[in-house]
Amino acid sequence: MHVRKAVITAAAPDQNRLPLQQLVDCNGEDKTALQLIVEETVAAGVEEICVVIRPGDEDAYRSAAGNQLGNLQFVVQQKPCGYADAIQRAGEFVGDDPFLHLVGDHLYLSETDKPCAKQLIEVASEFECSVSAVQSTRENNLPYFGIISGPRVPHRQRLYEVERVIEKPTPTLAEQELVTPGLRAGHYLGFFGMHVLTPEILRLIEQLSSDESIAKPTLSDAANRLPSREKYLAYQVQGTRCNLGIKYGLLRAQLAIGLSGRDRDTILTELVDLLANRTEALSAR
DSSP, X not given: OOOOEEEEEOOSTTTTTGGGOEEEOTTXXXXXXXHHHHHHHHHXXXXXXXXXXXXXXXXXXXXXXXXXXXXXXXXXXXXXXHHHXXXXXXXXXXXXXXXXXXXXXXXXXESSSSOHHHHHHHHHHHHTSEEEEEEEEEGGGGGGSEEEEOXXXXXXXXXXXXXXXXXXXXXHHHHHHOOOTTSOTTEEEEEEEEEEEOTHHHHHHHHHHTOTTOSSOOHHHHHHHGGGTSOEEEEEOSEEEEETTSTTHHHHHHHHHHHTSTTHHHHHHHHHHHHHHHHHHHHTX
């Protein structure tokens, strides 16, 4: 399997401005979140990238892309109908090819020399199937992620055969149906915001969209049906995600990026000084 296409979904009303935000990368250079996401994608060997955006956002995204603009094309999602619909809007771009999917409000930091996207693509290429990136997720974070369950692939430490996917399950449902052997109590395998998907996911989304009993199909709904059609794996990526959309998300992402880069010692010194000054100020009250 050769993954040469990627789809970045960035059309949600509470998400569409986040890729435009300015940060400083690990080398000390000013870049937008969009540039960092595209760099992650290109470093994984992807050649064509489609960004799904809201109506009226293309000019802002073109400006935010900087020197990465030549790698991008844009598709508009007219109404905010979720990731599944956004991926469906990119169906003509995807065609019959496997593709990498990333969400536009996440940044990814690898714990190895390989970017997170490259780790995932290598697994998908090895097993010739769809693979979702996952990471251990605490029970209190269940309302934010799709959760998978399934047995570990024999002789592979971080790889799982997906049997079930549920979008944002309750703790009770997760405990009953989504426990993965080997994880700590109260922890589950949650989506990382990154997938390698085959075109079969588009056919499943189309089927779900035509089902009148489902008001708004999610990507998790389609992924839950994928194991009945073809092999579907989940890989526990060696890295961390930075969700820009949560409270202080941009601040946390900037700190994580800075602490992984060349200015780590300077940032640590500044943080220690800030904490010391804050402690002194509180003591003086």
